[in-house]
Amino acid sequence: MxxxxxxxxxxxxxxxxxxxxxxxxxxxxxxxGLYIIVFGAAMGSRIxxxxxxxxxxxxxxxxxxxxxxxxxxxxxxxxxxxxxxLRFIEDILITPLSGLEISLSYIIxxxxxxxxxxxxxxxxxxxxxxxxxxxxxxxxxxxxAVAWAFAGAGVIVGIxxxxxxxxxxxxxxFFMPLIFLGGVFYSIEMLPxxxxxxxxxxxxxxxxxxLRYATLGIAETSHELSLGISIIFAIFxxxxxxxxxxxxxxxxx
Amino acid sequence: xxxxxxxxxxxxxxxxxxxxxxxxNLSIPQGSFYGLLGPNGAGKTTTIGIITGLVNITGGSASxxxxxxxxxxxxxxKLIGLSPQELNFDVFFSxxxxxxxxxxxxxxxxxxxKERTTIMLEQxxxxxxxxxxxxxxxxxxxxxxxxxxxxxxxxxxxxxDEPTAGVDIELRHMLWNYLRKINEEGKTILLTTHYIEEAxxxxxxxxxxxxxxxxxxxxxxxxxxxxxxxxxxxxxxxxVADLTLDPWTYNNIDGKIHVNMNHPEKEMxxxxxxxxxxxxxxxxxxxYKSSLEDVFLKLTGKSLHEKDEKFETQEALLNV
Ligand SMILES: Nc1ncnc2c1ncn2[C@@H]1O[C@H](COP(=O)(O)OP(=O)(O)OP(=O)(O)O)[C@@H](O)[C@H]1O
Ligand SMILES: [Mg+2]
Numbered sequence: 320m321x322x323x324x325x326x327x328x329x330x331x332x333x334x335x336x337x338x339x340x341x342x343x344x345x346x347x348x349x350x351x352g353l354y355i356i357v358f359g360a361a362m363g364s365r366i367x368x369x370x371x372x373x374x375x376x377x378x379x380x381x382x383x384x385x386x387x388x389x390x391x392x393x394x395x396x397x398x399x400x401x402x403x404x405l406r407f408i409e410d411i412l413i414t415p416l417s418g419l420e421i422s423l424s425y426i427i428x429x430x431x432x433x434x435x436x437x438x439x440x441x442x443x444x445x446x447x448x449x450x451x452x453x454x455x456x457x458x459x460x461x462x463x464a465v466a467w468a469f470a471g472a473g474v475i476v477g478i479x480x481x482x483x484x485x486x487x488x489x490x491x492x493f494f495m496p497l498i499f500l501g502g503v504f505y506s507i508e509m510l511p512x513x514x515x516x517x518x519x520x521x522x523x524x525x526x527x528x529x530l531r532y533a534t535l536g537i538a539e540t541s542h543e544l545s546l547g548i549s550i551i552f553a554i555f556x557x558x559x560x561x562x563x564x565x566x567x568x569x570x571x572x
Numbered sequence: 573x574x575x576x577x578x579x580x581x582x583x584x585x586x587x588x589x590x591x592x593x594x595x596x597n598l599s600i601p602q603g604s605f606y607g608l609l610g611p612n613g614a615g616k617t618t619t620i621g622i623i624t625g626l627v628n629i630t631g632g633s634a635s636x637x638x639x640x641x642x643x644x645x646x647x648x649x650k651l652i653g654l655s656p657q658e659l660n661f662d663v664f665f666s667x668x669x670x671x672x673x674x675x676x677x678x679x680x681x682x683x684x685x686k687e688r689t690t691i692m693l694e695q696x697x698x699x700x701x702x703x704x705x706x707x708x709x710x711x712x713x714x715x716x717x718x719x720x721x722x723x724x725x726x727x728x729x730x731x732x733d734e735p736t737a738g739v740d741i742e743l744r745h746m747l748w749n750y751l752r753k754i755n756e757e758g759k760t761i762l763l764t765t766h767y768i769e770e771a772x773x774x775x776x777x778x779x780x781x782x783x784x785x786x787x788x789x790x791x792x793x794x795x796x797x798x799x800x801x802x803x804x805x806x807x808x809x810x811x812v813a814d815l816t817l818d819p820w821t822y823n824n825i826d827g828k829i830h831v832n833m834n835h836p837e838k839e840m841x842x843x844x845x846x847x848x849x850x851x852x853x854x855x856x857x858x859x860y861k862s863s864l865e866d867v868f869l870k871l872t873g874k875s876l877h878e879k880d881e882k883f884e885t886q887e888a889l890l891n892v
Contacts, residue, residue, distance in 0.1 A: 327676030335664050406660035410721065413624045413654050414677040415646040571628050572586060572621070 325420045328411065332428025336394055343394070343432060344439065347386035351440045354382050355447050358504060369506050370537040379444040380531040381503025384465060384523070386440045388494055391433025391466040392473040395425045396486045399477030408570065418565030422474055426557050429470025430463065437462040441534070450534070457533035457546075464549040465526050469494075471556030478563050478570060497523040506539055522548055574638040576602045576729050576760035577623060583631035584618050584784075592618045594784040595632065600762055600777075602637075602728075605755045607775035608764045609864075611874040615784045616764040617657055620731055624654045636729065650678065653722035657733035657764075659714050661706035667717055668693065668702035671724045678725035685724075692720040695750070712739045719747070729760045736770060748774060768865040778864070782872040792864050799870055800862030803832040804843060809853035817846050836861070 336343040359375030366374040402408035411421055441458070444450035452458055472489075480486050501523035507515050518524045519540075529545025532538035538545070564570065577600040584593040593615045600606045608616050621627030623634045623641055634641040636648035662670055668689055675685035693699045696716040706714055719735055732751075736744045744767075751774060755761050765771055771778050772792045779789040788795060796802070806829040815822075815829075820843070822831040829847075833839050836859045847854060869875055 323679045323681070324677040327673060330676075331662075331673055338664055401663070405663060406656070406658060407662045409626055409654075409656055409660055410662065410674055411677060412626055413649060413652070415649045415679070416677065417646070567628055571626060 321420060321423075322416065324414055324416050325424050328416070328421065328424035329427050329431075332394070332398060332425060333431050335398060336428070336432045343390060344436060347390060347436045348439050348443055351382045351386055352443055352447065354378065355444065359448065370539075372535050372537055373448075375448045376444075376450055376535060377506075377531075378504055379440070379448070379450055380534050381498070381501065381527045383437045383440045383444075383462070383534075384501075384527050384530055385498050385503065387433040387437040387462055387466045388469045388498065388523070388526075389490055390436045391429040392469040392476070392490065392494065393429075393486070394432040395429035395470045395473030396477035396480065396489075397473075397483075398428065399425060399474060400480050400483065400486060403477070403570065412567075412571065418567065419561045422561040422564035423557070425474050425477075426467060426470045426560065429473050430466040433466025433470060434459075434462045437466065452534050453536035454533045458530065460546070461526070461530045461533050461549060464546075464553045465530075468549065468552040468556050471553065471560045474560035475556065475563060478560070478568060494523075497521055498527075500524070501527045502539075503527060508539060522552060525549070526552075573602055575599045576604070577606075577634070577636055577762060579619065579623070579632070579634045581632035582619065582622060582629070582634060584615070584622060584627065585630045592784055593622075593630075596781065596784070596786045598779060598786065598789075600760065602760055603755070603758060605751075605761045605774055605776050606763070607771040607778040608762065608781060609768075609771055609778055609868060610764075610781035611872055614781045614872075616781060617733055619781070620654070620733055620762070620764070624652060624731065625649060650725075651728045653725065653727035653730045655719045655722035655730075655732045655735055657737070659706075659718055661714070661717070663706070666703045666705055667698060667709070670706070670717070671720060674721050675724045680725055688724050688726065692724050696720045712743045715739050715743075716747075723754075727759075729762070730754070731762045733764050734766065735763065736765065736767060744770075768863065768868065772864050780868060780871055782874075787871050788867075795867050796862055796864055797834050799867040800864075801832055801866075802834060802836055802859070802861040803830060804836045804840060805830055805858045805860055806843070806847065806854060807856040808847070809855045810851075812847065812850050812852040815847065815850055815852065817843060 355375065359378055363374035368374065369377045441452065476486055476489055500518065501521050502518060507518045507524070510518065525545045525548040528539055529542050529549060532542035532545065577598065579596060579598040581595045581597060582593050583595050585591050596619065608619065610616050618627055622629050623636065625641065625645055629642060636651050639648040641648045662673065665673065671689040671692055672685040675688050680688065693702055698713065698716060698720070701709060701713065706717060709717065715735065715738070719732065722730055722732065736747055748770070751761060763775065776791060777789065778792055778795060779786050788799065790798065808827060808829065811827070817831060820831045820833060822829050831843060840857065844854060844857065
């Protein structure tokens with residue numbers, strides 16, 4: 320189904336973030352390391368165990384999700400924004416590649432970055448805290464589905480955005496609050512009822528909950544529902560992104 | 573034989589309501605060297621954008637060797653290489669990588685892409701710059717990379733949107749020779765330009781576009797014959813009463829005879845003979861000929877480019 324040109328864009332996307340590794344790979348490793356040390360090690364001893372898991376391990380799946388979501392989103396959104404801004408997106412638009420192929424290649428590029436970042440944080444978790452992964456396959460499925468979903472969201476924002484600001488606005492005003500409120504650092508069972516119900520409509524809560532089940536084997540709520548929500552988001556965002564690309568919305572005049 | 577590029581009743585209304593193309597028709601034969609001339613904002617880049625898939629079509633159709641540019645875009649776009657008017661480079665890569673990527677987007681294998689890139693860099697005198705970034709190159713070099721990018725996948729049809737904008741005379745002549753060569757080797761070329769000399773030198777056929785409409789299409793020679801003015805200006809030493817110049821008519825302005833004709837260089841001897849036979853004495857004979865630039869000015873009411881003494885128009889003579 321996909322032509323060679325499609326894989327060349329994917330390769331280009333991966334090369335781009337590898338080239339920019341100081342901005343694209345290191346930050347999430349450093350910030351996750353700090354969270355593990357500050358929250359996990361310093362506060363973990365006070366908090367004790369949650370659902371039979373050490374606190375320092377409990378927070379890692381949320382940190383991994385943070386390192387999957389933001390980089391995956393940022394990769395596709397900034398790459399498209401830049402290509403639009405400097406007009407070299409035209410070099411791709413004039414080729415025989417379809418809007419679907421172009422959009423998917425950007426999504427895969429972002430997905431690879433998200434998965435690599437997530438894997439690096441898991442590795443860090445292993446070195447700093449001796450984390451053992453319960454279900455490797457399911458862990459990978461989560462990293463992949465969530466990275467895919469947010470790389471898709473990145474394509475949509477990249478197409479839509481007229482400035483760099485709008486890209487950062489989404490990270491700062493949507494993703495970060497939703498990640499923090501999604502129970503990275505606490506179990507929602509620790510919350511009052513109102514906030515517990517609020518968490519239930521936060522898709523990021525479900526994604527974090529699902530990854531926690533995959534890596535640690537504990538879940539606060541249905542892990543099947545978590546998987547379903549992650550996959551539905553991945554399908555929804557990538558379909559919308561590809562539709563927009565095919566129509567040439569804000570990309571063609 | 574199918575035309576290389578064909579545009580039928582093409583219309584474009586941009587968001588906001590500006591009607592950039594008001595139903596244009598073009599048929600560009602395979603192997604031809606075709607020019608699209610028009611003042612700023614006439615719709616040249618828009619037309620090219622629709623053919624190449626950068627601009628959404630409002631009405632009409634465009635096709636490439638018979639393939640519709642919308643419904644059969646894959647086949648259509650494979651056949652075309654485009655050098656956009658505005659320089660656009662992928663900033664993360666060197667010149668060499670950039671060309672390899674471009675070839676790859678068109679489906680060439682790694683090996684083919686590398687080979688084609690090497691050939692392009694050689695042909696454009698950029699081999700030493702293979703590992704440089706675009707921002708490290710001079711304007712003229714960037715323009716060469718831009719054109720190389722259009723050719724790297726060896727397309728049958730090459731569209732060049734003002735390929736010589738901002739390059740010096742020497743490079744312009746080098747590019748002209750190069751384009752002539754690849755045209756002779758079989759590539760169809762569609763070119764837009766603001767340099768009339770470029771169109772006169774290179775193009776077999778020229779379409780003049782103004783305000784979203786094609787207002788004339790023909791070879792540069794025929795266009796100047798049809799819309800321009802040429803003839804002889806003869807200064808007499810002695811006036812002749814009732815001079816007749818069969819089959820021409822003439823004006824006598826301040827003792828100078830102006831005779832309009834299509835091929836003054838061919839007819840000059842006949843005219844001179846007639847004057848001498850009727851007892852006239854001739855002091856001086858001058859040929860005047862309008863250029864494509866004059867034709868352009870007459871048809872569009874606009875000059876094609878910023879004044880440039882090298883291509884000074886012959887407005888003065890046209891006004892006699
Ligand atoms: N993206 C756009 N949105 C709205 N109007 C546009 C857009 N692009 C071009 N136009 C308008 O369409 C008309 C035709 O523009 P176009 O770029 O095709 O002209 P052109 O013949 O290439 O001119 P030039 O010689 O200056 O390059 C102009 O009036 C221009 O302002
Ligand atoms: Mg233009």
